[in-house]
Amino acid sequence: MTHxxxxxxDRALAALPLEEPPAGLHARIMAATVYQVEPTIxxxxxxxxxxxxxxxxxxxxxxxxxxxxSERLVDAATRWVxxxxxxxxxxxxxxxxxxxxxxxISQLNFPAPRRNRIEAR
Numbered sequence: 629m630t631h632x633x634x635x636x637x638d639r640a641l642a643a644l645p646l647e648e649p650p651a652g653l654h655a656r657i658m659a660a661t662v663y664q665v666e667p668t669i670x671x672x673x674x675x676x677x678x679x680x681x682x683x684x685x686x687x688x689x690x691x692x693x694x695x696x697x698s699e700r701l702v703d704a705a706t707r708w709v710x711x712x713x714x715x716x717x718x719x720x721x722x723x724x725x726x727x728x729x730x731x732x733i734s735q736l737n738f739p740a741p742r743r744n745r746i747e748a749r
Contacts, residue, residue: 691697709715 691701713719
């Protein structure tokens with residue numbers, strides 16, 4: 629059923645014995661919905677931090693309880709870095725070039741277009 633004439637509905641609503649809304653109802657609704665503050669820390673961030681803390685605690689316990697565990701971890705990490713070729717002079721050169729380029733690009737300032745500067749006044 630399609631109605632383009634809402635007079636019947638308006639009359640029915642006007643006939644209802646409606647109470648006045650509480651003071652500040654509109655402001656409370658807006659504060660709870662539209663103006664709601666974004667949470668500082670999301671649930672996935674709490675889980676990630678908890679997981680990292682648990683892994684760190686396990687690693688500390690592993691190193692402290694096993695004999696020569698720290699030496700084995702350092703040896704394994706050193707062998708992995710050597711096998712991956714990350715100690716090559718060329719790798720270090722390109723890493724330095726990449727970091728330098730990223731830093732210089734982050735220092736660039738781009739002026740705002742003219743229309744944005746006019747609207748800001």
